Amino acid sequence: MSDDRQRGRETVETTSAARTAVVTGGSKGIGREIVLRLARAGVLVAVHYGRDDAAARETVDAVRAEGGSAFAVRADLSENGSADALATAVADGLAARTGSSGLDILVNNAGIGCRADITDITPEDLDRVFAVNVKAPVFVTQWLLPLLRDGGRIVNISSVANRIAHPHVLGYAMSKGALEAFSRSLAAQLGARGITVNTVAPGLIETDFHRARLRAHPEDAVEAAAMTVFGRLGQPGDVADAVAFLASEQARWITGERLETTGGAYL
Structure with a gap:
């Protein structure tokens, strides 16, 4: 059951959107901008979030204010069984709004950090970052795959x-390496259905995740901006536009690829 229906505080609105999407971690930062970008293209978006x-x-509300369509789905991806619950909520939400649980786009965006080096990292640190950054995308994809239409993204x-x-x-870094290995293998497996699987790899993007640290250490912000060839920090929209392209028909011949959105940092 969708989050909107659980709250029971609004009437479910139907939509004639041609395409549908799920964005995990879609309520904040890069995920939020991806949601807005897809919605502006006429996509009905299921906005996954963890707690907030x-x-x-x-x-x-921001999507609807722009004339788009979206609904929220809550699931804590660090918990076992969350992928199943997420898929059920997405299917219910889509069916209530479109008459079908068919899905066209899945963006596995949700992730957490793990700030520790080899001397400090603990088993608990590694278990948690792999649970959210690797295990969750694998099983979210597994559970949503039956909904994903041929030709999906x-x-x-x-x-x-x-x-x-x-x-x-x-x-x-290790968790993201595993995620990219997953992407390549999945691309090979799903090609027969016309489904593309690609990875977007941002550099430092100015989101709430980084903003507090950059404000506390403005020299880090200056250094990060100087590393790009454009001399500025990356913005969520810089990443969202790349995701929107890979989710579009124009990217139909691109799969198993890694697109870096770093503004030329580390060239």
Whole structure:
């Protein structure tokens, strides 16, 4: 059952949107911008979130204020069984709004950090970052795959940390490396159905996740901006536009690829 229906505080609106999508971690940061970008293209978006009800409602309201269609789905992806619950809620939400549970786009965006090097990382750190950044995308995809139409799109959000050595975020970088291996294997398996699977790998993007640290250490922001060839920090929209392209018909001949959105950092 969808989050909207669970709250029982609004009437479910039907939509004639031609395409449908799920964006995990869609209530904030990069995920929120992906939701808005897809909705502007006429896509009905299921906005997954973990805990912050207010942020999810604000994102859905922002979509609707622009004339788009979206609904929120809550699931804690660090918990076992969450992928099953998410898939059920998505299917219910889509069917209530379109008459079908068919899905066209899956964006596995939800993720957590793990700030520790080899001397500090703990088994608990590694278990948690792999649970959210690797295990969750695998099983969310597994559970949603029966809903995904032939010719659909899967986009997994990775990180430049998988290409450049970042010892201080060892577990995070390892998890993104595993996610990219998953993407390539999945692309090979789903090609017969015309489903593309690609990875977008951002550099440092100015979101709430980084903003507090950058404000506390403005020299880090200056250094990060200087590393790009454009001399500025990346913005969520820079990533969202790349995701929207890979989710479009124009990207039909692209699969198993990794698209870096770093503004030329680390060239």
